[in-house]
Amino acid sequence: MFKYFEPNKIFSITSRAPKYVLLLFIIILSIGLTEALILSPEDYKQSHSVRIMYVHVPAAWICLGTFSVITFLSLVGYTFKIRNFFLISKSLAPSGFVFSVIALVTGSIWGKPTWGTWWAWDARITSMLILALFYIIYLIAWRIYDNDDKAFKVTSIITILGIINVPIIKYSVDWWNTLHQPASINILSKSSIHISMLYPLLIMTAAFALFSLLIFLMKYNTELIKIKNKGLDRL
Amino acid sequence: MYGRKVKLRFIFLLLALIILSLSTFLIIKSLEENVVYFQSPTKIKTLPEIEKKKIRIGGMVKKESILVKEEEVKFIVTDYKNEINVIYSGVIPNLFAEGKGVVAEGFLKDRNLFLATKILAKHDENYMPPEIKKALEEK
Numbered sequence: 001m002f003k004y005f006e007p008n009k010i011f012s013i014t015s016r017a018p019k020y021v022l023l024l025f026i027i028i029l030s031i032g033l034t035e036a037l038i039l040s041p042e043d044y045k046q047s048h049s050v051r052i053m054y055v056h057v058p059a060a061w062i063c064l065g066t067f068s069v070i071t072f073l074s075l076v077g078y079t080f081k082i083r084n085f086f087l088i089s090k091s092l093a094p095s096g097f098v099f100s101v102i103a104l105v106t107g108s109i110w111g112k113p114t115w116g117t118w119w120a121w122d123a124r125i126t127s128m129l130i131l132a133l134f135y136i137i138y139l140i141a142w143r144i145y146d147n148d149d150k151a152f153k154v155t156s157i158i159t160i161l162g163i164i165n166v167p168i169i170k171y172s173v174d175w176w177n178t179l180h181q182p183a184s185i186n187i188l189s190k191s192s193i194h195i196s197m198l199y200p201l202l203i204m205t206a207a208f209a210l211f212s213l214l215i216f217l218m219k220y221n222t223e224l225i226k227i228k229n230k231g232l233d234r235l
Numbered sequence: 236m237y238g239r240k241v242k243l244r245f246i247f248l249l250l251a252l253i254i255l256s257l258s259t260f261l262i263i264k265s266l267e268e269n270v271v272y273f274q275s276p277t278k279i280k281t282l283p284e285i286e287k288k289k290i291r292i293g294g295m296v297k298k299e300s301i302l303v304k305e306e307e308v309k310f311i312v313t314d315y316k317n318e319i320n321v322i323y324s325g326v327i328p329n330l331f332a333e334g335k336g337v338v339a340e341g342f343l344k345d346r347n348l349f350l351a352t353k354i355l356a357k358h359d360e361n362y363m364p365p366e367i368k369k370a371l372e373e374k
Contacts, residue, residue: 041364042364043364043365044364044368045330046358050362075248078248080241081241114329114330114358115330115356116327116328116354116356120272123270157251160248160252160255161255163252164255165259168259176270176271177272177274177275177293179273181357181358181359183360184362192361192362193360193361193363197362
């Protein structure tokens, strides 16, 4: 069914969506920032530097989630030759990359006052850097091979390579001794983060997800316009 | 149900994923020593020989073990099984405290003494406001 979808119909929806998403993003971000920077308490040990976490953790989550979605869409798209899935993957990548850089930079800023160093070559931090590099390679691949079958093949392989790194990032803190602390939020067991700090974290995650969606829609619209300009009525 | 080509592409991707995962696993396995950021006191005790190169050890700072003497700090790193004495002089990170995690970079003098050139405080996964911490301690 996706093979024969009409870019014009999709475009009429996606071209109108960004302004609403932007509005929602601004609202949620304002609430999130107020919660994170003003209303939430300081930490008993690290005092105010805990506030960096409200940017760091959501950014890391979003960039990992985005890469997983990109991989899933690429592999399904490659197997069943669904071109639209590749357009979606391609449009998702820039915001994922931005968030991976944000996670690395905020982590570094947090590390200096807490650990006493800007950077450590521990498993978590290094694997996160590798993910950022995979985003770069992925984006470059799209630049080199412009929207043809070769691009689909190459980017699918890149996502396969990159997705192996995702569980390594997640479990690096459990498998090996790392400077980075283990996860505080567990779905199955009790979280070791106080509820008053969990709320701003989740709101900020929602805000970042909306930002990702916004960038995605803008990028996706550009792709659709490109296809329309080529005079194709379907993908 | 699906065409032969679809099946072929699926098998190709699956094989690629398996082979690449396996290679990654083997590479990481062989580099295990470098993937680990620091070694525990227990690991140090079982070292066959003391190497002269720079290493990192980590664990908890033993309670009531920090001794500040002029320019020097002495403390004990423990993993609750084995302990190692650390001597250090230099900048101490803010979060360095008794009963908290620490990573020390430096050289082993012998199996019981470590001369640190750099100290990093390890943060744990607990986040809570000061009042809650107080309430927990009173319990």
